[in-house]
Amino acid sequence: MKEGNNMNNQMSKExxxxxxxxxxxxxxxxxxxxxxxxxxxxxxPPKFHEKLLEYGERPYWSPDGKRIVFVESNYGDICxxxxxxxxxxxxxxxxxxxxxxLRVLFLANGDYLLIGPKxxxxxxxxxxxxxxxxxxxxxAKTAPKPLGRAIFEGCGVSTVSNKITYAxxxxxxxxxESPDDxxxxxxxxxxxxxxxxxxxxxxxxxxxxxxxxxxxDFRYNDTEVIMAEYFNSPFSNPDNWNCTVKGxxxxxxxxxxxxxxxxxxxxxxxxxxxxxHICLECSRDFINSHPPIDLWKLKLDGTGRRVRMTQxxxxxxxxxxxxxxxxxxxxxxxxxxxxxxxxxxxxxLGLLNLQEWEKSQEGQQWEYPIPKK
Numbered sequence: 001m002k003e004g005n006n007m008n009n010q011m012s013k014e015x016x017x018x019x020x021x022x023x024x025x026x027x028x029x030x031x032x033x034x035x036x037x038x039x040x041x042x043x044x045p046p047k048f049h050e051k052l053l054e055y056g057e058r059p060y061w062s063p064d065g066k067r068i069v070f071v072e073s074n075y076g077d078i079c080x081x082x083x084x085x086x087x088x089x090x091x092x093x094x095x096x097x098x099x100x101x102l103r104v105l106f107l108a109n110g111d112y113l114l115i116g117p118k119x120x121x122x123x124x125x126x127x128x129x130x131x132x133x134x135x136x137x138x139x140a141k142t143a144p145k146p147l148g149r150a151i152f153e154g155c156g157v158s159t160v161s162n163k164i165t166y167a168x169x170x171x172x173x174x175x176x177e178s179p180d181d182x183x184x185x186x187x188x189x190x191x192x193x194x195x196x197x198x199x200x201x202x203x204x205x206x207x208x209x210x211x212x213x214x215x216x217d218f219r220y221n222d223t224e225v226i227m228a229e230y231f232n233s234p235f236s237n238p239d240n241w242n243c244t245v246k247g248x249x250x251x252x253x254x255x256x257x258x259x260x261x262x263x264x265x266x267x268x269x270x271x272x273x274x275x276x277h278i279c280l281e282c283s284r285d286f287i288n289s290h291p292p293i294d295l296w297k298l299k300l301d302g303t304g305r306r307v308r309m310t311q312x313x314x315x316x317x318x319x320x321x322x323x324x325x326x327x328x329x330x331x332x333x334x335x336x337x338x339x340x341x342x343x344x345x346x347x348x349l350g351l352l353n354l355q356e357w358e359k360s361q362e363g364q365q366w367e368y369p370i371p372k373k
Contacts, residue, residue: 011316011317012316013285013286013313013316015316016316016317017286017289033074033341033342033345036338036347040054040347040348041312041315041318041336042054042336042348042350045350046310046311046312046314046315047311047357047360047362048352048353048356048357048360048362049310049311049350049351049352049353050350050351050353051348051349051350051351052068052081052086052333052348052349052350052351053070053081053088053348053349054347054348055072055073055346055347055348055349056070056071056072056073056079056335056346056348056349057070057071057072057073057074057102057322057335057344057345057346057349058070058071058102058103058104058322058335058344058346059322059323059324059333059334059335059349060104060105060106060324060333061106061324061325061326061327061331061333062106062110063106063108063110063159063327064327065083065326065327065328066082066083066084067080067081067082067083068080068081068083068333068349069091069104069105069106069112070104070349071101071102071103071104071346072090073346074102074342074344074345074346075100075101075102075116075117075120075126076099076100076101077090077091077092077093077099077101078090078091078092078101078104078112078114078136079091080140091112091136091140092136092140092143092144095136095140095142095143095144096143096144097143098116098118098119098134098143098144098146100116100117100118100119100120100126101114101115101116101134102115102116102127102131102344103115103116103154103155105155105157106157107135107157107162107164107189108157108158108159108160108161108162109138109162110138111135111136111137111138111189111196112135112136112137112138112140112144113133113134113135113155113157113164113189114133114134114135114136114144115131115132115133115134115151115154115155116131116132116134117130117131117132118130118132118146123342127153127344128152128171129150129171129172130150131150131151131153132146132147132148132149132150132151133146133147133149133150133151133155133164133166133198134146134147135147135189135195135196145195145196147189147196147197147198148198149168149172149198150168150171150172151166151167151168151172152166152167152168152169152171152172152182152212152214153167153214154166154214154216155215156215156216156217156218156225156226156227157218158218158222159218159327160221160222161188161222162188162189162190163186163187163188163189163218163222164186164187164189165184165185165186165187165204165215165218165225165227166184166185166187166215167182167183167184167185167212167213167214167215167227168182168183168185169181169182169183169212178208180208180209180210181206181207181208182206182207182208182211182212182213183203183205183206184203184204184205184206184207184213184215184225184227184248185201185202185203185204186201186202186204186222186225186250187199187200187201187202188200188201202250204225204248204250204253205225205227205248205253205255207229210231210232210237211229211230211231212229212230212231213227213228213229213230213246214227214228214229214230214267215227216228216268216269216270216271216278217268217270217271217278219247219271219275219300220275222250223249223250223251224247224248224249224250225247225248225250226245226246226247226258226268226271226278226300227245227246227247227248227268228243228244228245228246228266228267228268229243229244229245229246230243230267231243231244234263234265234288234289234290235290238288241263242260242261242262242263242264242265242266243264243265243266243267244257244258244259244260244261244266245257245258245259245266245267245268245278245280245298245300246258247300256302257302258298258300258301258302258304259280259298259304259306259369260304260369260372261284261304261369261370261372262370262372263287263288264282264283264284264287264369264370265281265282265283265290265291265292266280266281266282266283266298267280267281267282267292268280268281268298269281269295269321269322269323269324270323270324270325270332271325272297272325272329273325273327273328273329274329275300276299276300276301277297277298277299277300278297278298278300279295279296279297279298279309279323279324279325279332280295280296280297280298280306281295281296281321281323282294282295282296282306284369284370285313287370291319291321291339291343292319292321293312293313293316293319293320293339294308294309294310294311294312294313294319294320295308295309295310295320295321295323295332295334295352296308296309297309299366303368304368304369305366305367305368306366306367306369307362307363307364307365307366307367308362308365309332309352309354309357309363310334310350310352311362312336316339317338317339317340318336318337318338319336319337319338319339320334320335320336320350321334321335321336321337321343322334322335322344322346323335325354329354330353330354330355331351331352331353331354332351332352332354333349333350333351334349334350334351334352335347335348335349335350336348336349336350
């Protein structure tokens with residue numbers, strides 16, 4: 001097999017399964033991240049889609065909806081694009097000594113929340129153990145300041161306060177007994193004479209025995225945290241794995257499960273302004289396979305109802321992921337890559353016109369989850 005063959009950008013599901021899904025780790029096929037041989041999927045985008053940039057990772061909207069911040073490249077600098085003019089500026093290129101970032105979000109006050117290691121060592125240690133929290137001022141005039149806390153994967157930020165939510169395990173906190181022990185935190189970012197720092201902290205959820213929580217968003221005025229919870233791995237435990245979407249009531253600790261399917265990866269990625277729906281990376285197109293192909297919209301009412309938003313299933317082996325909804329609910333920003341890319345490695349940014357999509361036939365094709373085995 002030759003990595004990057006375009007297949008006219010229109011592989012059938014059968015061709016795709018034969019070409020990729022016979023491998024236990026599809027993204028091992030392109031460990032060197034070689035360029036894709038063929039046109040970019042967003043050069044001729046599906047309906048309601050458009051290309052934002054040919055490069056970039058993990059887009060996130062500013063609180064005023066006028067800018068989208070993103071990671072320029074894997075373990076790289078932080079950039080920002082003006083939504084109206086499409087002008088791009090690099091925010092961290094000339095700031096400080098650290099330029100190995102994996103994620104970026106906005107705090108409610110407009111400051112930037114960054115995630116990444118101080119120095120890139122290798123993809124396992126730098127992402128899984130040493131990736132930590134940083135804050136950069138909203139004008140990007142001073143270098144990002146480390147907050148002194150390493151975390152597991154990403155985090156969620158409040159839109160009404162400077163609270164964040166994230167998970168840690170034994171690799172990040174010596175008080176936890178092992179890398180299999182996880183805690184979900186809600187922490188206030190406070191500001192003092194020395195700038196931003198971690199303030200009041202609360203543990204709202206604990207997990208172990210193969211369960212790995214990753215908080216994504218707050219909702220309902222910071223009363224609930226919506227999170228993904230990974231259970232085992234489709235590669236090491238092919239008969240017993242999945243990813244679910246759960247809600248944790250911050251005051252009571254009550255847990256609500258919103259979708260839970262056997263052998264399906266359902267990972268929440270960006271809440272809608274109504275707080276009744278959330279974006280979903282969903283692998284339901286191929287049972288017991290990974291990674292997900294498209295982004296879906298999930299109803300947060302416990303029914304598990306979802307509807308496909310992006311249309312990468314018609315453009316295999318491309319896929320859409322790492323999404324964020326604009327504050328006015330009119331646009332979805334997302335990242336594209338291929339199934340043979342390492343999770344989080346980006347090959348460009350796209351936009352979905354949610355207003356036009358919601359009025360279309362595609363936007364009405366809601367479905368219920370597959371009955372659990």
